[in-house]
Amino acid sequence: MPHRAASARMLRVSTPAVPAHLLPADGRFGSGPAKVRPEALASLAGPGAAVMGTSHRQAPVRQLVGRVRRGLAELYALPEDHEVVLANGGSTQFWDVATFSLVQRRSAHAAFGEFSAKFARAAARAPHLDEPVVTEVAPGSAAVPGAVPGVDAYAWAHNETSTGACAPVQRVEGADEGALVLVDGTSAAGGMPLDVTQTDAYYFAPQKSLGSDGGLWLAFLSPAAVERAERLTTTRWIPESLDLSVAIANSRADQTLNTPAIATLWLLADQLDWLAGHGGLDFAVGRSRESASIIYSWADAHPLVTPMVAEEFRSPVVATLDLDASVDATQVAAVLRASGVLDTEPYRKLGRNQLRVALFPTIDPEDVRALTRCVDWVLEQLAG
Numbered sequence: 001m002p003h004r005a006a007s008a009r010m011l012r013v014s015t016p017a018v019p020a021h022l023l024p025a026d027g028r029f030g031s032g033p034a035k036v037r038p039e040a041l042a043s044l045a046g047p048g049a050a051v052m053g054t055s056h057r058q059a060p061v062r063q064l065v066g067r068v069r070r071g072l073a074e075l076y077a078l079p080e081d082h083e084v085v086l087a088n089g090g091s092t093q094f095w096d097v098a099t100f101s102l103v104q105r106r107s108a109h110a111a112f113g114e115f116s117a118k119f120a121r122a123a124a125r126a127p128h129l130d131e132p133v134v135t136e137v138a139p140g141s142a143a144v145p146g147a148v149p150g151v152d153a154y155a156w157a158h159n160e161t162s163t164g165a166c167a168p169v170q171r172v173e174g175a176d177e178g179a180l181v182l183v184d185g186t187s188a189a190g191g192m193p194l195d196v197t198q199t200d201a202y203y204f205a206p207q208k209s210l211g212s213d214g215g216l217w218l219a220f221l222s223p224a225a226v227e228r229a230e231r232l233t234t235t236r237w238i239p240e241s242l243d244l245s246v247a248i249a250n251s252r253a254d255q256t257l258n259t260p261a262i263a264t265l266w267l268l269a270d271q272l273d274w275l276a277g278h279g280g281l282d283f284a285v286g287r288s289r290e291s292a293s294i295i296y297s298w299a300d301a302h303p304l305v306t307p308m309v310a311e312e313f314r315s316p317v318v319a320t321l322d323l324d325a326s327v328d329a330t331q332v333a334a335v336l337r338a339s340g341v342l343d344t345e346p347y348r349k350l351g352r353n354q355l356r357v358a359l360f361p362t363i364d365p366e367d368v369r370a371l372t373r374c375v376d377w378v379l380e381q382l383a384g
Helices: 037-047 059-075 091-101 114-125 223-232 244-252 260-277 281-301 328-339 366-381
Strands: 081-086 106-109 135-137 151-155 181-185 199-202 215-219 303-309 318-323 354-358
Touching: 037 260, 059 081, 059 260, 081 091, 081 106, 081 244, 091 215, 091 244, 106 114, 114 151, 114 181, 135 354, 181 223, 215 223, 223 244, 223 318, 260 281, 260 328, 260 354, 281 303, 281 318, 281 366, 303 354, 328 366, 354 366
Parallel strands: 106 135, 106 151, 151 181, 181 199
Antiparallel strands: 081 215, 199 215, 303 318, 318 354
16 A cells, blocks of 8 residues: 655644653554563563573573473463473574474465465475475465375464464364474464464464563474474484474473573563463463454544454454555654654555554553554644
């Protein structure tokens, strides 16, 4: 949706900042990196400071890794035969890990946004794999791949962060025996419900719903995924940093192959404790759903705002909101940013006249309500 070069509704240079009484208590609405709770940062600066700058092979850091692994297993009631595995990098790196360690010959992907499409492209570039099967739908919708003979790994995103569309997580009916299900949970983990048994690798990074910083990938692995990773490492060359069997072995010892981002681990552990102390995943899911109800109800009733995603696919953790062509969304976001309401810009490659708003559990639903008031005020100014 193109931006208008000039308009009577364009932002005037003299447009004032949003009045203070309308502003949220915390103005961070970014979809990743996302808001980190101030209490978690205080914990890092307090007791966490003693762990910073120490060896990741020694007990304090290994205990921290163990705390993260236990916290995630408890948050999702992980079956006893599943494992929490982690390593340096992020979800982008896990796609490369998967092309080496989880896709045996051919994968099938659902692509309904930038990130789900990137995994498909990674598989297509891998010289040791056959051309993947890709089911592509337009941004604003979602899909899961259908069964295809000869496919040994099925991949899609639980929540597409770029568009705010989410897809079901379930086994692929009719898939070949032994085919794995690989689901990207980066913005969903810690904010959306999940039946882990419907997946073999549910992987994510901690800088979104899990209220931490970047620098790690984490995954819930089924026995089938572990078996395949340990088998494939004996049949093909795999760089050590992309060898899932290496990450599995290190994770079982509560460590990583090379030095991890200790601050990220600390913030993640603190977030997991916070969630557990407030009711676990039910609390997290309920908090995001409350924020989603606030913003979608407001947008559905607004003459100048329309949710981009069809109701059946709307994400409870990321909302994308198209603005009427008479309003320049970049100007709206600019006024919000100048007022301390941050990171409401859309995903850059979508090229739409819209706002994108995170609804992660760290974000207070009342701040989401305040954001709607701020947008109302800005739109009134632009129309004046």
